[in-house]
Amino acid sequence: MKKEIPITIAVVDDNAFIRESVKFRLKTLGYNVVMEAENGQQFLDKLQESNTPDICVLDINMPVMNGLETTVHLKKEWPAMKIIFFSMEDSNLYIKKGMQLGADGFVAKDAPFADLNNMLLSVINRVQVA
Numbered sequence: 579m580k581k582e583i584p585i586t587i588a589v590v591d592d593n594a595f596i597r598e599s600v601k602f603r604l605k606t607l608g609y610n611v612v613m614e615a616e617n618g619q620q621f622l623d624k625l626q627e628s629n630t631p632d633i634c635v636l637d638i639n640m641p642v643m644n645g646l647e648t649t650v651h652l653k654k655e656w657p658a659m660k661i662i663f664f665s666m667e668d669s670n671l672y673i674k675k676g677m678q679l680g681a682d683g684f685v686a687k688d689a690p691f692a693d694l695n696n697m698l699l700s701v702i703n704r705v706q707v708a
Contacts, residue, residue, distance in 0.1 A: 585702055586629070588613040590621045590648070591637040591664070596687065600635060600664070603691055609698070617641055618648030622655075630656050633701060635694070638665040638676070646675060653680040660701045664694065 587609050591597045594616070601611045612631050615621035617640040634652065638645035645663060652659055662683040663676045673684045682704075683697045 584610040585633060586610050586612045586631040588621065588631040588634045590615045590634060592616050592640040607695060618643030618645065621648060622651055625656065630659055633660045633662060633698065635662050635664045638663055646679060649676065649679040649681055662697055662701060
């Protein structure tokens with residue numbers, strides 16, 4: 579019987595409370611959260627020293643390097659990583675720009691947590707089908 583490899587997730591958000599809350603909820607659902615960072619630059623630095631997570635839950639508005647800038651680097655250096663924007667910035671402009679840069683989904687921070695889980699499952703299913 580083939581052992582299923584768990585999907586690995588990174589959480590990148592400048593708000594420590596949100597980061598911890600998302601990690602806790604994801605872990606209770608059985609996800610494997612392997613990395614966290616408080617901004618895009620810190621995340622890119624960590625990626626240089628570690629295994630690449632399958633999915634990144636990425637805030638848009640962060641200091642040092644925001645989610646849009648981070649996405650450009652991720653798609654260039656780690657194109658297989660899936661990116662889900664997780665932000666209060668739910669304007670169509672941000673969503674459209676994120677999708678143009680290669681993001682795989684968007685979930686508003688004020689949405690029910692089930693929306694993030696559903697987006698993760700959707701991204702995972704697309705990866706497994708491909």
